[in-house]
Amino acid sequence: MIHPTCAEVLATIETGLARDIVPHLHNTEARSAAATIGHLLRHVALRIEDEGQILSDDIARLRRLVSELAGWLDGPVPPVAASLRATLEGDLPEGVYPSLRLLGERALALRGALVAGQGELHRLRASHGHDAGFQALESAIAAYGAQQLADEGRLIEPAFLGKGPRR
Numbered sequence: 001m002i003h004p005t006c007a008e009v010l011a012t013i014e015t016g017l018a019r020d021i022v023p024h025l026h027n028t029e030a031r032s033a034a035a036t037i038g039h040l041l042r043h044v045a046l047r048i049e050d051e052g053q054i055l056s057d058d059i060a061r062l063r064r065l066v067s068e069l070a071g072w073l074d075g076p077v078p079p080v081a082a083s084l085r086a087t088l089e090g091d092l093p094e095g096v097y098p099s100l101r102l103l104g105e106r107a108l109a110l111r112g113a114l115v116a117g118q119g120e121l122h123r124l125r126a127s128h129g130h131d132a133g134f135q136a137l138e139s140a141i142a143a144y145g146a147q148q149l150a151d152e153g154r155l156i157e158p159a160f161l162g163k164g165p166r167r
Contacts, residue, residue: 010045014038043159047100054151055103062110063088065144069117072133080120087113114141 004012017038025031070084087109092098118141121134128134 006048007045010041010048014041017041039160043155046155046159050154051100052098052103054154055100055107056098058107058148058151059103059110061144061147062107062114065140066110066113066117068140069114069121069137072137073117073120076124076128077120080117084113084117114144 017034022031022034025034066084066088070081070088073081073084090106090109092102092106096102121137121141124134
C-alpha cells in the first residue's frame with residue numbers, strides 16, 4: 001500500500017483547511033466556499049473507499065435485470081432483446097484492473113440498456129401490461145431505482161448532512 005493513503009491525504013487537506021484557513025476567512029462567501037470544499041473532500045474520500053464496491057454491486061444488479069428484460073422482450077421485440085444481450089457481453093476483459101472509471105463506464109452502458117428496455121416496456125404497456133412477467137419487470141426496475149438512490153445516499157449523506165451549510 002502506498003502511504004499516506006488517498007483518504008489520509010484528503011483528511012490532512014480537510015484538517016489544514018479547517019485549522020489554518022477557515023479561521024482567517026471573514027466574509028460569508030469565503031466561509032461558504034471553504035465549507036463546500038470540506039464537504040467535497042469528505043465526499044471524495046467516501047467515494048475512494050466505497051464507490052468500487054457500489055459500482056460492482058450495481059453492475060451485478062443491472063446484469064440480472066437487463067438479462068431478465070432481454071428474456072421477456074424476446075417474445076414481443078426480438079431485435080431489442082438482442083441489443084440488450086449484446087450490451088451484456090461487454091464486460092471487462094480478463095486481467096484488466098476494474099478502475100472506478102472502467103466500472104463507471106460499464107455501469108453506464110448497462111443503465112443505458114436498462115433505459116432502452118424500459119422504453120420498450122412503456123411502449124408495450126397497452127398490449128402487455130396485464131402480463132405477470134411485464135409487471136414483475138416493472139417492479140424489479142422500480143426496486144433497482146430505489147437501491148440506486150440508496151447507494152448514492154451512502155456517498156452523500158455522511159459527507160454533507162450535519163456538517164453545516166453548503167452552496
